Amino acid sequence: MKKIYFNHDGNIDDLVSYLLLLKAPDIKLLGIGAIDADGYIDPSVDACRKMTDLFNVRHDNLEIARSNSRAVNQFPHEWRMATYSFNYLPILNEKGTVTTKEAPLPAHLDMIDKLKNADEPITLVMTGPLTDLARALDVDPSIENKIDKLYWMGGSLDGHGNVMMVNADGTQEWNAFWDPYAVKRVFDSKIDIQMVGLESTEELPLSDSLRQHWASLRKYPAMDLVGQGYSLIVSVPTAELYLWDVLTTMNALYPEIVTTREAKASVITDGLAAGRIVESENGRPITLVTSANKELFYQKMDELLER
Template sequence: MSKLLIFDHDGAVDDLLSLMLLLTMDHIQLKAISITPADCYPENAIETTYKLLTLARKTDMQIGAGNYYGINAFPAEWRAKPKVLNALPSLINIDTSLQGQIKDSVDVLVHTIRSSDQPVTILLTGPCSNLVFAIEQDKSILQNIAEVIWMGGAVDVPGNVRTYNHDGSAEWNVFWDPVSSHKLLTYQLPLVLIPLDVTNMVPVSMGFLKILALQSDYPLSNLAGQFWATTIDTIPSYEYTYFMWDILAASYLGIPDAFVLEKVELEIQPNGHNSGQTFRKPGSGKWVQMATHVNKERFYQYVLQQLKR
């Protein structure tokens, strides 16, 4: 049976590469896409999303965009990346004039989950705000959520937030809206967390990009290579340190047995100098399945193989 999926992303390069990967999965039935205006300017991310759906001939997909802009903004230079993607040779001439009406993400989530004839899986590769707001609007949807997979948090490793008056313990998807992140754990959802602890194991290395380039006769591999090439100077400066954050989370849907999960009780700090910190808290009752290890060779092989489709 196909797995029904809602994909909520925040428009960065790795989010959009995750959409490419999802569109290659035969067992995934993508029901709706929701965009959080976090690591993007939403107009550009909506356009890139629609262009990728056009390439996949799935333009009847409902797309929603959130209207909440978080507590701690992503750096502006990161948010501008989808504008660059839309100008790439493979995408620049794709017509978006027939793009359907963009609805509010919360409404899209509530309607899609509530009307589904079977429980829905939700993949979050950005902040969790849209989902939390949807649950607050209609708590009955909790009964029709099969699983939430979230690329978020840094539990036993340092965070990747480097900003004024913060201790560096948080990961960006959690830090953008630490209040909603804190609330998410209280809903007792079946949650699989893909934190920095495991994404740190899978960098986007030059070696990987060279292998990908060898299969550039495949249009999807060619496009993915163009996307990743735009990340070379992104974090933290002119040094190659981009990771497969969201791609790894998306791949869990295709190769779950490549991951080692640990059932843990966690807490997320909603405010203060360590806002967004995700930490172990035995006795909290907030249980999640946290990925602690991935078979790296199998993961890279899976991504390369899917991008030949």
């Protein structure tokens, strides 16, 4: 049985990813950490606690670890607000009380604790910045040997980014830009990394037809939550959104849904290109997701949400 530790940054895609992990069979969730990045930390932690109350039926003693990591470059405020709205959704608040606890340790130390106490190497799924992992490695480098594989949503290797800031040249992806030094720290390790970059999910846009599909299946509570969650996001033609985080999570659960290639990559940490990940002969080996099997992806996602 695959054992997973999930670290995310609290926007809708991240919270849907957590829901899918709660619903997935044949895995064991060891822990969850939330970082104050693409979503605000307070509603992110609260929403995860409520989702655990509502949908966790198999994982014992789950607690949500709050990160105290801080940004080098913080996400735009407007992007982060959706987490507050998600946390207010009626389906998560009908009970009126929350049972799932916060973990006693901050997320990077909670990660160390869960890794060191695991009886076998575990899978890390990270859909936000890599800062908690980088800090964990600095505190205890030995945990590197307790990680079977890291699935990370971040970066891109084709030179296009989604950062439009005065201190950036537009070539970097936001999770890498949030803390370029953390990316370098993790890349300097020997951890096996499978990267879902901006170029990995072009078959999986957040479209009106997909929203309608979720709406048509709202009789399933998990499907209803997904539809309600994505209704909080309004995309525009010039900034189309894709299911980056969800693909990363589904890739960890079902490796057969993606096509990959091997690459060598390095990260730029300073200057206007800080956070950009480039292919380099002297870079570290990574596995890059290049495409997804759209039909199989949606089939598996539907199966989980209808469980």
